[in-house]
Amino acid sequence: MSHNIAVIPGDGIGVEVMPEGVRALEAAARRFDLDFKFTDIDFASCDYFERHGKMMPDDWRDRLGGMDALFFGAVGMPERVPDHISLWGSLLQFRRAFDQYVNLRPCRLMPGIKSPLAGRAPGDIDFYVVRENTEGEYSSVGGRMFEGTDREVVIQDTVMTRTGIDRVLKFAFELAKTRPRQKLTSATKSNGISITMPYWDERVLEMAKSYPDISVDKFHIDILTANFVLHPDWFDVVVASNLFGDILSDLGPACTGTIGVAPSANINPEGHFPSLFEPVHGSAPDIFGRGIANPIGQIWSAAMMLEHLGHIDAGKAVVDAIERVLAAGPSDAPLTPDLGGRGTTSELGETIAEAIKTG
Amino acid sequence: MSHNIAVIPGDGIGVEVMPEGVRALEAAARRFDLDFKFTDIDFASCDYFERHGKMMPDDWRDRLGGMDALFFGAVGMPERVPDHISLWGSLLQFRRAFDQYVNLRPCRLMPGIKSPLAGRAPGDIDFYVVRENTEGEYSSVGGRMFEGTDREVVIQDTVMTRTGIDRVLKFAFELAKTRPRQKLTSATKSNGISITMPYWDERVLEMAKSYPDISVDKFHIDILTANFVLHPDWFDVVVASNLFGDILSDLGPACTGTIGVAPSANINPEGHFPSLFEPVHGSAPDIFGRGIANPIGQIWSAAMMLEHLGHIDAGKAVVDAIERVLAAGPSDAPLTPDLGGRGTTSELGETIAEAIKTG
Ligand SMILES: CC(C)[C@H](C(=O)O)[C@@H](O)C(=O)O
Ligand SMILES: CC(C)[C@H](C(=O)O)[C@@H](O)C(=O)O
Numbered sequence: 235m236s237h238n239i240a241v242i243p244g245d246g247i248g249v250e251v252m253p254e255g256v257r258a259l260e261a262a263a264r265r266f267d268l269d270f271k272f273t274d275i276d277f278a279s280c281d282y283f284e285r286h287g288k289m290m291p292d293d294w295r296d297r298l299g300g301m302d303a304l305f306f307g308a309v310g311m312p313e314r315v316p317d318h319i320s321l322w323g324s325l326l327q328f329r330r331a332f333d334q335y336v337n338l339r340p341c342r343l344m345p346g347i348k349s350p351l352a353g354r355a356p357g358d359i360d361f362y363v364v365r366e367n368t369e370g371e372y373s374s375v376g377g378r379m380f381e382g383t384d385r386e387v388v389i390q391d392t393v394m395t396r397t398g399i400d401r402v403l404k405f406a407f408e409l410a411k412t413r414p415r416q417k418l419t420s421a422t423k424s425n426g427i428s429i430t431m432p433y434w435d436e437r438v439l440e441m442a443k444s445y446p447d448i449s450v451d452k453f454h455i456d457i458l459t460a461n462f463v464l465h466p467d468w469f470d471v472v473v474a475s476n477l478f479g480d481i482l483s484d485l486g487p488a489c490t491g492t493i494g495v496a497p498s499a500n501i502n503p504e505g506h507f508p509s510l511f512e513p514v515h516g517s518a519p520d521i522f523g524r525g526i527a528n529p530i531g532q533i534w535s536a537a538m539m540l541e542h543l544g545h546i547d548a549g550k551a552v553v554d555a556i557e558r559v560l561a562a563g564p565s566d567a568p569l570t571p572d573l574g575g576r577g578t579t580s581e582l583g584e585t586i587a588e589a590i591k592t593g
Numbered sequence: 594m595s596h597n598i599a600v601i602p603g604d605g606i607g608v609e610v611m612p613e614g615v616r617a618l619e620a621a622a623r624r625f626d627l628d629f630k631f632t633d634i635d636f637a638s639c640d641y642f643e644r645h646g647k648m649m650p651d652d653w654r655d656r657l658g659g660m661d662a663l664f665f666g667a668v669g670m671p672e673r674v675p676d677h678i679s680l681w682g683s684l685l686q687f688r689r690a691f692d693q694y695v696n697l698r699p700c701r702l703m704p705g706i707k708s709p710l711a712g713r714a715p716g717d718i719d720f721y722v723v724r725e726n727t728e729g730e731y732s733s734v735g736g737r738m739f740e741g742t743d744r745e746v747v748i749q750d751t752v753m754t755r756t757g758i759d760r761v762l763k764f765a766f767e768l769a770k771t772r773p774r775q776k777l778t779s780a781t782k783s784n785g786i787s788i789t790m791p792y793w794d795e796r797v798l799e800m801a802k803s804y805p806d807i808s809v810d811k812f813h814i815d816i817l818t819a820n821f822v823l824h825p826d827w828f829d830v831v832v833a834s835n836l837f838g839d840i841l842s843d844l845g846p847a848c849t850g851t852i853g854v855a856p857s858a859n860i861n862p863e864g865h866f867p868s869l870f871e872p873v874h875g876s877a878p879d880i881f882g883r884g885i886a887n888p889i890g891q892i893w894s895a896a897m898m899l900e901h902l903g904h905i906d907a908g909k910a911v912v913d914a915i916e917r918v919l920a921a922g923p924s925d926a927p928l929t930p931d932l933g934g935r936g937t938t939s940e941l942g943e944t945i946a947e948a949i950k951t952g
Binding site for chain 2: 310316317318320321322326348349350351352353371372373374376377378383384385386387388389390391392393394395396397423424425426427428429430431432433454455456457459460461463464476477480481483484485487488489492493516
């Protein structure tokens with residue numbers, strides 16, 4: 235079975251970690267007898283923007299829409315292109331145009347990684363953030379008035395729909411059903427954000443009726459972030475709006491030691507459009523060019539892509555390889571500086587690829 | 594000099610910790626020869642709501658507007674009154690009607706308290722969150738359409754004004770000037786929230802021109818929450834919108850061990866209206882009624898009130914008393930269970946009041 239994969243490195247360390255993601259896929263393909271056709275994409279990058287005055291060619295939908303999956307690095311070089319232009323011109327377009335309404339982000343404390351939280355060991359932190367990925371606070375409705383005067387005002391609408399909320403809740407409840415603890419936590423802020431978030435709460439209550447075996451709780455986002463730090467062991471599946479999910483899926487991985495290893499899947503569950511797989515970290519202009527970026531977020535994203543394409547064993551083999559290399563520790567594996575080692579991006583990528591091949 | 598103080602305990606543990614806050618004020622009054630006239634307020638509580646069908650009497654503005662300060666506990670009993678009704682009917686009214694546009698929240702790791710972050714000791718975490726407190730994401734503009742149908746949609750506007758942003762930024766920059774590190778961090782999300790947050794960034798850049806000695810950086814809220822956990826020592830003064838400030842001022846105190854001790858000041862800097870002082874924690878229905886709530890957040894808020902009223906020495910004496918009692922530890926002081934002790938709310942409150950008197 236052959237898969238067409240668009241390879242979209244983007245900017246900054248996206249360009250550095252992407253080859254290691256591809257290397258991991260090739261290693262998995264060799265071992266599990268899979269066939270990938272990679273198409274290199276140079277748009278969705280600030281380089282492209284500087285050459286063409288836009289982030290993507292007009293026919294980007296046609297060029298990507300037929301792919302089996304999009305393998306994405308990171309976008310953004312704020313010194314050169316304002317972030318809202320580069321991101322709304324690329325990644326955020328993909329999520330919407332390809333209706334990738336679930337952003338799935340595992341937060342798991344891996345062997346060999348030290349949590350910044352005192353006394354937490356692998357097994358103590360192991361949950362998923364399920365983030366709504368197409369609407370909510372990330373909206374294109376609003377504007378500015380009285381520009382340049384003292385009464386200047388900017389307005390941006392948060393827009394939530396029953397369809398949009400229900401489908402992501404359904405995904406989250408279904409995921410909770412597959413987990414040992416059968417537990418779902420909803421992120422809200424209905425005490426302060428008094429129009430949209432009470433509606434979110436209502437839909438959670440309604441959906442919960444169809445899942446009587448799942449135990450459901452909710453926290454306001456402020457105390458929820460506090461509880462990620464104080465009680466990360468409380469969580470199993472956390473479902474959240476676009477913005478709250480964005481926050482929780484950086485904070486969660488930080489609690490597991492580094493956001494450098496965290497993966498994510500932007501999923502169109504119906505398969506009408508390609509899904510997109512990318513590390514949680516950004517383009518990190520501050521460390522770009524030094525060859526020390528951690529490629530594990532990209533490689534773990536490859537594992538999520540393999541699972542999504544139906545190659546469960548191959549996906550597990552990649553995660554397994556990551557775990558073995560991490561467990562070896564900085565003295566025996568070329569871990570990158572963020573993991574306490576002195577390895578380079580490609581040394582670590584090669585080591586993991588070897589581990590995938592040998593199994 | 595005499596001060597009229599409105600005492601508004603509210604709900605839940607607000608009712609339990611408030612007497613300890615008042616006790617601390619009385620102790621400080623005795624030692625520093627101050628005179629407080631306390632007026633007990635029974636509205637702004639769910640009890641009041643159940644008796645009157647509203648959170649406050651119609652003349653609440655008149656009854657509170659002439660006070661020198663409002664001393665507030667916590668509001669909310671979600672089992673009895675939906676949070677958005679109880680909060681928008683009380684606390685959020687105060688903040689707006691009395692134009693308390695700065696919400697100032699210190700995050701400091703206190704002696705004797707164990708941070709959940711590995712290897713952090715007092716001195717490692719010591720910063721302020723300055724939160725915009727009247728506009729932004731906490732808006733009353735929006736609504737619901739197509740109710741009860743599949744195309745149901747809810748919309749809520751985030752509204753930011755130049756006036757609103759600039760005045761809180763000014764407060765934050767002025768605060769940064771008084772701090773040893775002369776550093777200000779702005780919380781943004783201009784890559785995703787593409788209309789309001791780029792405007793926030795612009796105003797920060799503009800205001801920074803008037804403060805050439807302050808070093809300014811910014812982080813998107815997602816990675817900022819990660820950095821609170823990974824690098825809490827990076828921060829000095831963090832300025833944020835209403836929602837982001839809400840999140841950061843729960844997460845910051847969590848990183849310092851417990852939100853049970855964190856205080857806040859809702860300030861109208863011009864003094865046209867009374868300012869409001871309240872613990873960061875909420876009404877905590879889950880532990881209400883057991884007499885074990887930590888009163889330190891309320892007592893530390895009393896210290897902020899004393900400073901605000903011009904009694905700097907008295908404020909410092911209260912913080913100093915808190916620190917000494919905490920440093921004594923659970924074996925020598927009746928610390929509450931959240932601090933690893935077996936003391937009750939009133940035992941801990943009495944001990945701190947004694948420490949204030951003896952100095
Ligand atoms: C109770 C709630 C409305 C309030 C807020 O969100 O402002 C609280 O969380 C706070 O931080 O003071
Ligand atoms: C880069 C940015 C627009 C993006 C987001 O906010 O969604 C990122 O933080 C993420 O989490 O994927």
